Amino acid sequence: xxxxxxxxxxxxxxxxxxxxxxxxxxxxxxxxLKNELPIDWNNRMFWTAFxxxxxxxxxxxxxxxxxxxxxxxxxxxxxxxxxxxxxxKFFYDNGYLGPFDLISPDEAKALQEHLVNLYNKESKxxxxxxxxxxxxxxxxxDLAKVIQLxxxxxxxxxxxxxxPTLLNLFKRPEITxxxxxxxxxxxxxxxxxxxxxxxxxDRTEWHQASTWLSFDQKRSILHTQxxxxxxxxTCWIALTDATKYNGCMTVVPGSHWEIYPxxxxxxxxxxxxxxxxxxxxxxxxxxxxxLIEMKAGQFFIFTERVIHGSVDNVSDDWRWAVxxxxxKTNTKVFTKEMLEENLEISIYRIKKFxxxxxxxxxxxxxxxxxxxxxx
Numbered sequence: 134x135x136x137x138x139x140x141x142x143x144x145x146x147x148x149x150x151x152x153x154x155x156x157x158x159x160x161x162x163x164x165x166l167k168n169e170l171p172i173d174w175n176n177r178m179f180w181t182a183f184x185x186x187x188x189x190x191x192x193x194x195x196x197x198x199x200x201x202x203x204x205x206x207x208x209x210x211x212x213x214x215x216x217x218x219x220x221x222k223f224f225y226d227n228g229y230l231g232p233f234d235l236i237s238p239d240e241a242k243a244l245q246e247h248l249v250n251l252y253n254k255e256s257k258x259x260x261x262x263x264x265x266x267x268x269x270x271x272x273x274x275d276l277a278k279v280i281q282l283x284x285x286x287x288x289x290x291x292x293x294x295x296x297p298t299l300l301n302l303f304k305r306p307e308i309t310x311x312x313x314x315x316x317x318x319x320x321x322x323x324x325x326x327x328x329x330x331x332x333x334x335d336r337t338e339w340h341q342a343s344t345w346l347s348f349d350q351k352r353s354i355l356h357t358q359x360x361x362x363x364x365x366x367t368c369w370i371a372l373t374d375a376t377k378y379n380g381c382m383t384v385v386p387g388s389h390w391e392i393y394p395x396x397x398x399x400x401x402x403x404x405x406x407x408x409x410x411x412x413x414x415x416x417x418x419x420x421x422x423x424l425i426e427m428k429a430g431q432f433f434i435f436t437e438r439v440i441h442g443s444v445d446n447v448s449d450d451w452r453w454a455v456x457x458x459x460x461k462t463n464t465k466v467f468t469k470e471m472l473e474e475n476l477e478i479s480i481y482r483i484k485k486f487x488x489x490x491x492x493x494x495x496x497x498x499x500x501x502x503x504x505x506x507x508x
Contacts, residue, residue, distance in 0.1 A: 139186030228439025
């Protein structure tokens with residue numbers, strides 16, 4: 134039975150992959166079939182899934198990061214924010230840099246309280262509906278209200294597009310000038326997220342990302358001129374102290390040079406693109422994992438390519454943070470189709486995710502490409 138399922142999977146995947154490459158046929162395909170095509174897969178991703186019978190899948194676009202020609206910063210900035218060649222070498226060797234001071238602990242606490250209030254208000258940026266839920270009585274009207282509250286009102290992503298306080302945080306030179314030394318002078322902010330780790334909650338499992346194929350494992354969110362170039366950074370800002378006891382971030386230094394597939398358990402079956410539970414095919418040595426402990430108001434910069442996660446929160450305290458993803462202006466965010474139609478985010482079981490009010494924000498420099506709608 135297992136061999137038969139593997140053969141059927143391989144046949145289906147081959148047909149879908151070939152159709153994905155024959156782009157001139159796409160206008161003739163039914164929408165349901167077109168939506169199943171692994172549009173942004175490359176040959177490495179196809180062969181990995183094919184040879185494993187669907188048990189080993191890339192959750193993000195496979196690529197290798199190119200080594201820099203030099204470790205000289207891409208721009209010169211004020212001396213107090215200037216990175217050295219040693220700093221940049223550390224970043225490229227390890228995949229992250231920092232922590233750096235950004236705001237005071239008192240300012241961080243005030244910002245956290247401000248964002249909690251914002252989080253509990255209805256988002257003006259997005260609306261969406263969840264996928265199927267499993268309840269004892271799914272017809273219970275009270276449960277329907279809970280679903281509606283969760284799916285529409287309690288959103289922590291991209292609130293910078295409606296909140297100047299949060300947007301100004303990412304415009305601070307402590308962030309922009311350091312990112313520009315790694316990416317270049319022209320920068321956009323394309324995503325932010327405000328999130329918490331409750332007391333006595335589990336760790337965030339190891340993961341990595343590049344073009345954000347992981348939303349549906351078929352189409353990338355980001356398109357850049359060279360996927361092997363460093364084109365995006367994430368700034369992770371602690372709004373409360375982040376310690377090894379309350380769930381601080383962790384990274385696997387040096388794991389960013391390549392995107393790795395995920396091994397699914399043998400009990401899992403795949404419909405073509407894998408489930409979202411699995412183990413990264415990377416030999417993680419726990420002795421070499423770095424814990425990123427920070428004081429409230431500090432931040433660190435990392436590439437999402439580096440394998441990262443967080444430890445368990447074994448304390449009685451909440452850990453709050455906000456992050457922002459910053460990219461070169463030659464990065465196109467979302468396809469024309471995604472912007473004009475509803476986006477589905479399979480990893481969160483979100484459907485009909487409307488991008489009508491999404492815009493990128495020019496943080497620094499100029500937009501010489503015009504690939505994105507700007508705030």
